[in-house]
Amino acid sequence: MRDSFDVVVIGSGAGGAPIANRLVRQGKSVLVFDKGPLLRPDYEVPGRRSDYRRDELFSSGAEKILRVPGLANAGVSYYSSHVEPDINDEPHVYRGPDNRDYGTIEGYTAQVVGGGTQLYGGVSLRFTPTDLRLKSFNEQRRSPLKDDPAGDVKREARDWPYDYATLEPYYAMAEELVGICGTNDNQQKPFTSGNRYQPPLQPNPISAYANDGMAELGRRLGSNIEPYRTPLAVITRDHAPSGRKIPRDAAGNPDPESAKTSYVNRYGDPLGLKSNTWVSLLGPVAREAGFEIRPNCVVTHLSSQNGRVTQVHYLDPGGIARTVSGRIVVVACSAIESVRLLKLSAAQDDDFDRRINQNPLLGRYFLTHCFGGARALMPGRFDKSKALDADWATDCCATDEFLEANNLWAGAAIYNNTSDQALPLSLFRTHGSQDLDTLWNGFMSDVGMRADGFIKFLDDEFGRGLSISFMANQVPQFDNRIELHPTVKDKWGRPVAYVIKTWHPHDRYLMDTMARQCGNVLRYGGDPVGRNYPIQGQGAIYMAENALARMANHILGGARFGTDPKDSVLDPQNRAWEFDNLYVTDGAFMPTSGGANPTLTIQANAFRVADHLLTRV
Amino acid sequence: MAVAVRDPGSEYVLNHCTKHLSRSGPPPEPGDEAAATAFRARIAEAWRFPIVGFVREVRPDDAPPVNLVTFVYKTTPGDGRPVAVLGTFGTLYEPIPLTPVLFEGEDTGYRAVSVEVPVAELHLYKYLVDGRFVLDPINPQRKRLANGRTWSRFFTDGFLQPIILEPWELRILYRLIDQILPFRSGDAENFLRRYYFGLNRDQRKAEMPKAFRLDESVGEVNAIDKLLARDEAHRLADYRICLKQIDRALRQQNPFVEPYEMPAEDFIELYDKMANGVTIAGWDYGAYADPKFFLYLLRRHAVTTAFAHPRYAGNVGAAGWAYLEFRYADRNKKTLFDWRAALEKPLGTSPYYS
Numbered sequence: 001m002r003d004s005f006d007v008v009v010i011g012s013g014a015g016g017a018p019i020a021n022r023l024v025r026q027g028k029s030v031l032v033f034d035k036g037p038l039l040r041p042d043y044e045v046p047g048r049r050s051d052y053r054r055d056e057l058f059s060s061g062a063e064k065i066l067r068v069p070g071l072a073n074a075g076v077s078y079y080s081s082h083v084e085p086d087i088n089d090e091p092h093v094y095r096g097p098d099n100r101d102y103g104t105i106e107g108y109t110a111q112v113v114g115g116g117t118q119l120y121g122g123v124s125l126r127f128t129p130t131d132l133r134l135k136s137f138n139e140q141r142r143s144p145l146k147d148d149p150a151g152d153v154k155r156e157a158r159d160w161p162y163d164y165a166t167l168e169p170y171y172a173m174a175e176e177l178v179g180i181c182g183t184n185d186n187q188q189k190p191f192t193s194g195n196r197y198q199p200p201l202q203p204n205p206i207s208a209y210a211n212d213g214m215a216e217l218g219r220r221l222g223s224n225i226e227p228y229r230t231p232l233a234v235i236t237r238d239h240a241p242s243g244r245k246i247p248r249d250a251a252g253n254p255d256p257e258s259a260k261t262s263y264v265n266r267y268g269d270p271l272g273l274k275s276n277t278w279v280s281l282l283g284p285v286a287r288e289a290g291f292e293i294r295p296n297c298v299v300t301h302l303s304s305q306n307g308r309v310t311q312v313h314y315l316d317p318g319g320i321a322r323t324v325s326g327r328i329v330v331v332a333c334s335a336i337e338s339v340r341l342l343k344l345s346a347a348q349d350d351d352f353d354r355r356i357n358q359n360p361l362l363g364r365y366f367l368t369h370c371f372g373g374a375r376a377l378m379p380g381r382f383d384k385s386k387a388l389d390a391d392w393a394t395d396c397c398a399t400d401e402f403l404e405a406n407n408l409w410a411g412a413a414i415y416n417n418t419s420d421q422a423l424p425l426s427l428f429r430t431h432g433s434q435d436l437d438t439l440w441n442g443f444m445s446d447v448g449m450r451a452d453g454f455i456k457f458l459d460d461e462f463g464r465g466l467s468i469s470f471m472a473n474q475v476p477q478f479d480n481r482i483e484l485h486p487t488v489k490d491k492w493g494r495p496v497a498y499v500i501k502t503w504h505p506h507d508r509y510l511m512d513t514m515a516r517q518c519g520n521v522l523r524y525g526g527d528p529v530g531r532n533y534p535i536q537g538q539g540a541i542y543m544a545e546n547a548l549a550r551m552a553n554h555i556l557g558g559a560r561f562g563t564d565p566k567d568s569v570l571d572p573q574n575r576a577w578e579f580d581n582l583y584v585t586d587g588a589f590m591p592t593s594g595g596a597n598p599t600l601t602i603q604a605n606a607f608r609v610a611d612h613l614l615t616r617v
Numbered sequence: 618m619a620v621a622v623r624d625p626g627s628e629y630v631l632n633h634c635t636k637h638l639s640r641s642g643p644p645p646e647p648g649d650e651a652a653a654t655a656f657r658a659r660i661a662e663a664w665r666f667p668i669v670g671f672v673r674e675v676r677p678d679d680a681p682p683v684n685l686v687t688f689v690y691k692t693t694p695g696d697g698r699p700v701a702v703l704g705t706f707g708t709l710y711e712p713i714p715l716t717p718v719l720f721e722g723e724d725t726g727y728r729a730v731s732v733e734v735p736v737a738e739l740h741l742y743k744y745l746v747d748g749r750f751v752l753d754p755i756n757p758q759r760k761r762l763a764n765g766r767t768w769s770r771f772f773t774d775g776f777l778q779p780i781i782l783e784p785w786e787l788r789i790l791y792r793l794i795d796q797i798l799p800f801r802s803g804d805a806e807n808f809l810r811r812y813y814f815g816l817n818r819d820q821r822k823a824e825m826p827k828a829f830r831l832d833e834s835v836g837e838v839n840a841i842d843k844l845l846a847r848d849e850a851h852r853l854a855d856y857r858i859c860l861k862q863i864d865r866a867l868r869q870q871n872p873f874v875e876p877y878e879m880p881a882e883d884f885i886e887l888y889d890k891m892a893n894g895v896t897i898a899g900w901d902y903g904a905y906a907d908p909k910f911f912l913y914l915l916r917r918h919a920v921t922t923a924f925a926h927p928r929y930a931g932n933v934g935a936a937g938w939a940y941l942e943f944r945y946a947d948r949n950k951k952t953l954f955d956w957r958a959a960l961e962k963p964l965g966t967s968p969y970y971s
Contacts, residue, residue: 001721037632048971049671051632054959055926062848063917064661085636086661111636247969258969261959270970294721295628296635317635318694318725381945383953424924424941443920444913447892455799463945463953491640491659 001322002292005031006617008312008326010299010341013115014602015332015586017277018174022610024285028617031292031324032282033314035333036083036111038295039118041272041279052118052268056425058082059119059266060439066091068488072100079429079439080105081119081266083112089491092336094499094549101488104549105436107499109334112268113295114276116334116553117599121265121389122233122274124180125413125596126171126189126604128398129164131473134592137400138409146407147505148475153409156365156476158591161563161572164190170604172196175231178603179239179275182231188395198236200229200391201260203418206382206466207391210416213468213525214394217517220524225396230415231600232388233275234259242284244272257386262422265389277603300494301345302329302582304352309582315492327617328581332606335555335588339363339482340497342559342576342584347484347495355578361569363482366501367557367593368550370412370511372540373469374519376533378526381463384422390415397470397517398595409506412472412514413596414521421465431461437546468521470514471554473593475504482558499549503542511540554598556587573612574605585609620707621733623685625673627718630729633668634689637661638727638755644691645754647698647746653754664847666756667771672733684773687731690715690744691755694724703750704742706734712745736928737775741768758847772846774928777839780846781853786860788877791838793863795881796888797919800835805940809835812939835940840922840931852914859911862900863887869899888912927964935964 006028009016020030039051052058060079068074068091078087084105091103109116130137135157138145145153172193174180181198184191203211214227236256238245246254259273272279285291296317303311309329316322331338342362346353356362396402398411421427432442443449449457480501488496519538526533541550562568565577574589576582585606587598594601637660638644645652657663668687688702701712715728734740741760743750752759753769760770772780779787795801800809845853867876871883890897891908900908922931924938932938938956945953957965 001723037635038628039632042971045673047671047673047675049673051670053926054961054970055928057921057925057929062662062844063852065851088659088661089636089640249968255969258967263959296631296639296720298639315639316723316725317631317639317720318727319639319641320694320723320725381947381953383955385954385956385959424938425921428920428924440917444916447888447909447912447916450797450888451795451799451802454797455802455805458799458941458944462941493641 003324005029005292005324005326007031007328007330007613008324009033009330009332010312011115011331011333011338011586012113012282012293013109013117013277013332013334013586014599015606016330017281018177018603018606019330019585019610019613020291021177021281021285022607023613023617024288024291026614027290029290031294031326033297033299034113034115034293034295035298036113036295038113038278038293039083039268042270043272044283050270052270054261054263054267054270056423059426060429064088066103068103070101070487071103072096072098073102077440078105078437080436081110083110083118083268084108085111090496091488092497092499093485093488094501096548102546102549104546106549107336107551107553107555109553109555113282113293114278117233117276118268118278119266120233120599121419123390123415123597124175124178124182124231124233124600125393126187127594127596127601128189128395128411130400131410131592131594132160132162132164132167134410134473135159141404143404143407145409145506147509148409152477152504153475153506156478157409158476158560158562160591161561165192167604167608169193170607171600173607174600174603177241178233178280179235179242179244180231180233180600181236183229186226186228186395188225188398197231198239200232201236201256201388203229203391204382204384204387206378206380206384207416207418209378209466209525210468210521211392211525212528213521213523214392214396214414216524216531217521218394218396220520221396221402223396223399223401225394225399227392227394230390230393232390233599234388235273235275242280244279246273247271260386260388262385262387262419264419298492299333299341300492301341301348302352303345303349304355304579304582306351307355307578308580328583328613330583330585332584332586334586335366335558336482336497336499338584338586338588339558340484343484344494356576358578359566361560361567363558364478365476365557365560365591366480366482366499367474367476367590368501369552369554369593370472370474370507370514370540371470371552372511372515372518372538373467374515374522374535374538375465375467376522376526376535377460377464378466384418384463387418387422389417389419391418392416397514406513408510408513409475410473410510410592411595412470414468414470414514414518417467417469420467421461427461435544435546435550437549466522468518470518471597472510472514472595475506476557476592477502477504501548503547508542511542515540554587554593556590556593556598559584559588560591561589562591574609583609583613620713622713623672623674623731623733625685625687625731627720629673630687630689630718630727631720631725633665633670633687634727637663637665638689638691643693644726648749648751650752653752657755657757660755663755663757664850666753669771669773682736683733684736685731686734686771686773687729688715688742689755690728690746692726692728694726696726698747700728701745702730702742703745704740706732706738706740706742734773736773737777739770739772739776739778739780741770743768757850772843775930776843777930779839779842782842782845782856785864785877786856787838787842789860789863790841792877792879792884793888793915794837794919796884797916798837798923800923800940808940808943809936812936813934835923835936836931836933837919837922840925840929841918843930844918844922855905855911855914858905859908862905862908866897866899
C-alpha cells in the first residue's frame with residue numbers, strides 16, 4: 001500500500017476536491033481520504049444503477065433514537081439521510097440555552113465522497129465585494145448600527161486578507177470546472193472574468209411569483225435591482241471539464257430537463273448532473289496516475305516534527321490503524337470536524353499542540369449563517385416535483401446602500417426555494433418543522449389532520465407552497481466556538497465536537513429585517529394588484545426551540561485566516577501559522593461567513609490555494 | 618435451487634458496511650451471543666444487515682426482479698477460519714463461502730458474499746464459522762421455529778406476508794389507520810377501486826393481491842408490519858402493548874361487536890380520546906402511559922408507508938402517489954404531480970434513471 005504522496009487531502013468535499021483536481025492535473029501525486037463511502041453515479045456502475053436513489057427514505061430514513069448517555073435530549077428521535085453519520089456513533093453536541101448539552105444532527109454535511117456537495121441544493125452564489133471587507137465597510141459607514149451597543153461589530157469584524165478582485169478569477173474557475181448554471185445579469189458582483197455559467201433550465205412556474213415579488217422589492221427599495229436566475233451546481237449542457245454528458249433522448253438529442261427533479265436537495269444525484277465534487281472534480285481525474293482515493297477511512301490525528309506534519313494517522317475500513325505522509329497535508333473535513341481533528345492532534349502531539357495553539361484562536365469565531373425567510377400558499381397550484389432547488393435570487397438586500405439605510409452590518413442573498421415540500425413525504429415531515437432535529441414533530445402532533453382533514457391539508461398545501469430564504473453574515477464572536485467535549489466520545493473512543501454558540505443581538509435584528517423582506521417578496525408577488533398577499537409566516541432560526549443548534553449545514557470559521565499571526569489561525573494562503581506544510585481549506589478559514597451559501601466560495605478559495613501549492617510541490 | 622452468486626466488488630461491500638461495523642473493540646467471537654448482543658446494541662442501524670441492495674451488473678429487461686443480498690461477517694484481519702452462509706434462499710446442504718473483503722490489497726476482517734434473491738421473499742439463514750453454525754451476530758432479525766431452533770431472517774423488497782403482527786392486530790390497525798389517511802373516504806375509495814381496476818393485466822396480476830390482501834387501501838398495514846420487523850423494530854413493543862390496550866378499550870366502549878367490526882364511530886371516539894389526552898376506560902396506563910404518543914407514532918407510520926417508494930411494501934402499485942396525481946390537475950386535465958417522470962421503469966417512466 002502506497003504511503004507517501006505529494007499531497008494528502010483529508011476530506012473530498014468543496015474544500016479538498018478542487019486542490020486534488022488541480023494538483024493531479026499537474027502531475028502531482030495526491031491521496032484523498034474520506035470517512036464515508038464512494039457512492040457512484042449510474043454511469044460508473046455497469047448496470048447503470050446508482051447507489052443514490054430517488055427515494056424519499058434516502059433523504060430522511062427510519063426513526064433512530066439518540067442514546068448517548070449524559071445528553072439532555074437522550075431518547076429523542078432523529079431521521080438521518082443514508083450518508084449522514086449515526087449521531088449515536090459520532091454526535092455533535094451543542095450547549096443549549098439552559099446550559100445543558102444536547103446532541104444534534106445539524107452541522108453534518110454528509111459523510112460520503114463529495115461531502116456536503118452530494119446532498120446540497122447546489123446554490124452556488126458568489127459573496128459580494130463588501131462581504132470580504134466588512135471591517136473596513138463598518139469603520140467607514142455613515143449610519144449607526146442597530147442593536148450593537150458594545151460596538152462588537154467594529155471590534156470583531158475582519159477584512160479577508162485578499163479582496164474580491166483577487167478571488168474573482170477563482171470564482172470563474174470554480175463556476176467553469178464545477179459546472180454551474182445560472183445568469184449573471186443583475187448580480188451585484190463584478191464578473192470581470194466573464195460569464196462561465198451554463199444556461200439555466202426553465203424555472204418552475206410557481207417561481208414566477210418570486211420573480212415578480214423580487215422585482216417589486218427592488219423597485220420599492222429604490223435600487224430597482226432585478227432578480228437573476230439562482231446559480232445552481234447542476235449541468236444543463238455537456239460539461240467538457242468533467243466529461244459529463246447530458247442524457248440523450250430516444251432521438252439522440254440532449255435532454256437537459258432530465259436534471260429537473262425535486263429529488264435534489266438532500267439527495268445524491270444518481271445521474272451525476274448535480275455537480276458534486278466527485279462527478280465534477282475527482283472522478284474526472286480518477287484514472288490519472290497521481291490520483292488515489294481512500295474512502296471509508298477515518299483520519300484520527302496528525303503528528304508533526306519541527307513544524308512539518310510528518311504523519312497522517314488513519315483507521316482503514318476494517319479499523320486497522322495506518323499512517324501515510326505527504327509533503328503537503330490539507331485538512332478539509334468541514335469546519336467542525338477539521339477543528340476537532342486539529343484539536344485531537346494537539347492532544348496527542350506536543351509539537352503539534354504548541355504550534356497550532358500558538359494563540360488561543362483555534363475553534364474560536366465559529367460561524368454559521370443568519371438565515372430564515374417566509375412562506376406562503378400561492379394562489380395557483382403547480383407541479384413542484386419537476387424543479388431544482390432554487391430558481392430566482394436577488395441582491396437588492398446586499399447593497400451598501402441597503403445596509404446603510406437599514407443600519408445593518410452586512411447583507412444577504414435572497415432566493416426562492418422551489419423543490420422544498422414538493423414530494424409527499426417531505427411535505428408531511430417538514431409540516432410545522434424546518435430543521436433536521438424536529439422532522440415529523442409537526443405532522444405527528446397535528447392530530448386534527450385526519451381523514452377529510454387530511455385531504456383538506458393536501459388540497460391547501462400540495463403544489464402551492466412557496467418559500468423565500470435569506471442567507472446572511474453572522475456577527476463573529478470570540479465565545480462562539482468548537483471544543484472537544486469533555487466526556488462524550490465517538491465510536492472509536494475519541495472526544496466528539498462540542499459546539500458552543502449564541503446569536504448576537506444584531507444577528508436577531510438582521511434576521512428580523514431580512515425575514516420581513518422575504519415576506520415582502522411573497523406579499524408583492526402573490527398579489528400583483530394590491531401587493532398585499534397573505535403569507536403563512538416569516539421568521540428566522542434564532543426563534544427556533546433548538547436555535548443554538550441550527551446551522552443550515554453552513555459551518556464556517558473556527559480557524560480563520562488573516563495577515564496577523566496573533567489574530568488568525570491560518571495565514572493568507574490557508575497555511576497554519578507555525579507549520580510549513582499544513583493547510584486548512586474547508587469553510588473553517590472564513591473570518592466572516594458571507595451573505596450567501598458558502599460552497600462556491602470554499603471551492604474558489606481552494607482553487608486559489610491549489611495555485612499556491614503548485615509553487616511548492 | 619441454484620443461487621446466483623455475484624461479485625459487486627469490495628468497494629461496494631465496504632461502502633455499505635464500514636459506517637456501521639467499523640468501531641473500537643474486537644468483534645464478537647462466533648457463537649458468543651452475549652458479546653454479539655452487546656456489539657449489535659452499539660450499531661444504530663444493525664437492521665441494514667444483510668445488505669438488501671440492487672444488482673450492479675446489466676440485466677436483461679425481462680429478467681425477474683431480484684435484490685442483491687450481501688452477507689457480511691466481521692472478524693479480525695488474518696483470521697483464517699472459514700465462514701459460509703447457509704439459508705433457505707439456496708440449498709440447505711450447500712453452504713456458500715464468504716470471502717475476505719480487501720482494502721488496498723489487505724484483509725479488512727470483513728467476510729462477505731453477495732447473492733441474487735428474488736424480490737418479495739423471506740428467508741432464514743445461519744453462518745457456518747469454522748464448522749459451527751451460528752446466528753448472524755449483527756442482524757437483529759431472528760425467527761424461532763416450532764422445533765425451538767432460532768435462525769437469522771431477512772426479507773427482500775416488497776414482501777407481502779405479515780411477518781410480525783398477529784391477524785387480530787393487523788385488523789385493528791387497519792381500522793385505526795382509516796382514521797388517519799384519507800383513502801377510505803368516499804371519493805378516495807372510489808378512486809382506488811378504479812385505479813387498481815385500471816391497471817393493465819400484468820400489473821393487476823402483480824398488484825391486486827397486494828392491495829386487497831389485508832386492507833383495501835394502499836398497503837400501509839402490511840408495510841408497517843415490515844417496518845416493525847426490521848427498520849423500526851424498537852417500536853414493536855409500542856404496538857404490542859398499545860394494540861392490546863386499544864382492543865380492551867374498544868370492547869369496553871362497545872361490548873357487542875368484535876373491535877375490528879365496530880362502526881367507524883367507535884374508532885373516531887377512541888382516536889379523539891387518544892388525541893386529546895382524555896382518560897380511556899380500559900387502558901392500562903401502568904403498561905403504557907401516553908396513548909397520544911402511540912397515536913403520533915401511528916400517524917408517522919401510516920403516512921410514511923402510504924407515500925414511500927413501493928419497495929417498502931406500502932404505496933402498492935404507487936396508488937398513494939396516483940391518488941395525488943389524479944386529484945391535482947390543471948384546467949387542461951394535466952396532472953400537477955407527474956411523479957412517474959423521475960422514477961425508474963416499470964414503476965415510473967424515466968428513460969434515464971434505473
